[in-house]
Amino acid sequence: xxxxxxxxxxxxxxxxxxxxxxxxxxxxxxxxxxxxxxxxxxxxxxxxxxxxxxxxxxxxxxxxxxxxxxxxxxxxxxxxxxxxxxxxxxxxxxxxxxxxxxxxxxxxxxxxxxxxxxxxxxxxxxxxxxxxxxxxxxxxxxxxxxxxxxxxxxxxxxxxxxxxxxxxxxxxxxxxxxxxxxxxxxxxxxxxxxxxxxxxxxxxxxxxxxxxxxxxxxxxxxxxxxxxxxxxxxxxxxxxxxxxxxxxxxxxxxxxxxxxxxxxxxxxxxxxxxxxxxxxxxxxxxxxxxxxxxxxxxxxxxxxxxxxxxxxxxxxxxxxxxxxxxxxxxxxxxxxxxxxxxxxxxxxxxxxxxxxxxxxxxxxxxxxxxxxxxxxxxxxxxxxxxxxxxxxxxxxxxxxxxxxxxxxxxxxxxxxxxxxxxxxxxxxxxxxxxxxxxxxxxxxxx
Numbered sequence: 001x002x003x004x005x006x007x008x009x010x011x012x013x014x015x016x017x018x019x020x021x022x023x024x025x026x027x028x029x030x031x032x033x034x035x036x037x038x039x040x041x042x043x044x045x046x047x048x049x050x051x052x053x054x055x056x057x058x059x060x061x062x063x064x065x066x067x068x069x070x071x072x073x074x075x076x077x078x079x080x081x082x083x084x085x086x087x088x089x090x091x092x093x094x095x096x097x098x099x100x101x102x103x104x105x106x107x108x109x110x111x112x113x114x115x116x117x118x119x120x121x122x123x124x125x126x127x128x129x130x131x132x133x134x135x136x137x138x139x140x141x142x143x144x145x146x147x148x149x150x151x152x153x154x155x156x157x158x159x160x161x162x163x164x165x166x167x168x169x170x171x172x173x174x175x176x177x178x179x180x181x182x183x184x185x186x187x188x189x190x191x192x193x194x195x196x197x198x199x200x201x202x203x204x205x206x207x208x209x210x211x212x213x214x215x216x217x218x219x220x221x222x223x224x225x226x227x228x229x230x231x232x233x234x235x236x237x238x239x240x241x242x243x244x245x246x247x248x249x250x251x252x253x254x255x256x257x258x259x260x261x262x263x264x265x266x267x268x269x270x271x272x273x274x275x276x277x278x279x280x281x282x283x284x285x286x287x288x289x290x291x292x293x294x295x296x297x298x299x300x301x302x303x304x305x306x307x308x309x310x311x312x313x314x315x316x317x318x319x320x321x322x323x324x325x326x327x328x329x330x331x332x333x334x335x336x337x338x339x340x341x342x343x344x345x346x347x348x349x350x351x352x353x354x355x356x357x358x359x360x361x362x363x364x365x366x367x368x369x370x371x372x373x374x375x376x377x378x379x380x381x382x383x384x385x386x387x388x389x390x391x392x393x394x395x396x397x398x399x400x401x402x403x404x405x406x407x408x409x410x411x412x413x414x415x416x417x418x419x420x421x422x423x424x425x426x427x428x429x430x431x432x433x434x435x436x437x438x439x440x441x442x443x444x445x446x
Contacts, residue, residue: 004119004434015044015101021165022432031160034125035398038156039096039115041196042079042086050086051077057084058113062101065119069187071110072132073290079114087114088121090174095129096121096352097136099154106136120159131172132177135164165432174427177437186422191416197408203412204404209353211393211400212346225383229358230334242351243378249376251310252331253299264360269327271301273309276333282326284304288328299335304344304353310372316352319344331426346390349397356380359379 010020013027021027030036042050055078064072079087090096090109098105108129112258115121125132134228135141137204141162142152166172215234222232225239233239257272264285293300301307301320310315311332329335338344350356363376384390391427428434 003359004428007432007435010432015163017140018163018165018431019433022435024166025165025432026168027163028166029160030162030164033127033132033164033166034122036120036156036160037088037123039088039117039119040086040120041116043084048080055079055081055084056090057087058111059087060115060117060119060182061097062098063096064106065107068107069303070081070108072107072113073110078168084114089114090121093129094121095108095125095133097154097159099159103152103154104136104139104142106133107113108133120154120156127166127169128172128176128353130176130180132164132424134176135430137423139423139429140427140431153222153406165430167432171437174436174439177441178428178439179426181441182425183422185287186418186425190415190418190422193411193418197411197415200404200408200411204400206250207400208349208397209355211397212353213387215389216393216396217331220369223343227381228354229362230381234385237383237385239381239383241378242336242380244381245347245382245384247336248337249374249378250298250335250337252329252335253296253334255331257296258330262288262292263288263314269325270330271307271320271327272330272332273311273316276309276318281318281321286330293328296328301327301329301335301408302337304338306338306344306347308336308351308372308377310334315425317348319348334372334377336377341387342384343390343394345389345394346384348404349384349394350384351380356382 007022007386011023013021015017015027018027033123057079058072059077059079060072061077063072067074090113092109092111094109094113096107096109096115096119098107098118119147122132141164142154187381213230213233221235223235225231225233227239230239239311247312252272265285265287267287267289269284270288271281271284272286275281276282281358288296300313301324303322303324305320307320307329309316309332336347359380360372360376363379385393429436
């Protein structure tokens, strides 16, 4: 904030979050600037009779507010006349505040909207609504307020009791104009970084997919694979169905084979999606005894086995690591024991590639997306190089992942710093730490 001037004189507000405020500012509770009222909900709120496509008022959900930046501009449902008469109706440019879900998030209506009792609103506000929006957006006004444990608790009384610094409306409008201008610039920079993160993610996947389907040598002789979604592959690569890359593919035991009363505090581990999705085999506390382990021995996992989540989003695939505890898979996993001439880490990346995903979509057509079985998995066509080349590709992919992770980390760090600057700037402006009375928006050159 070094480039901004402070006010000439300050006084103590006697409020922790405000600190010292300009001498000519007043410190006022929100309830003295407006009544604070709660939204209302027709009951039951999901009754179809309350909704129609031509309703004049949008029905505001917590999710709509969570997804908004400042203005509520999209709401998928509209209330009928009956529904809106049982709720609280707000006109465009009305300020309201979430007291459920994303507690403390402010929003301004960009349309006619109805709010339920998860929100409070300010029907007769004497100061610019956007100034109060920025007070809440600064995230400091709630300090030490209505805390039960770690959960912020707000209601009409606690919100009405918040003290804020106020000047004449003309000065508050200047602060609002300044914040509109400066936060827009910061938001643009944040958006650019977020687009960069998205592009890095797409580029990372493209680089990996190209490596596992075309190899690392751009000059390698190519041949037509004879399969539309594979296209050309290096001439010396083999085109095989996935089942021919494996010694065995097996699904986890039927649910009835593993019962709750079989679990013990320690013993042989039972692995499932809990470990595969985060690729973390240290976590989890389901165990079975040695007797049950031996009874279910065909479902045991060993180093290098490919574990695939068979329920949920396809692509959750992990390689069972060398140092993981002995155990079996549960019914939500498929285990593929690879032939010795395949690198499991190469096969994992191959199975996560777009080429395989397209086949999965095609083979499961008419079935349920997100559910895979052995029959589908076995028929997936792959193109694979010799194991030595697989090893080289895995090394290359690991290097590329490190590079992309570093760039993504830097971009995410930039986003966090920009968000911190945005919040700090808002807080400084609404608490009077910077004097904006002479601020003017820079002229835009043609």
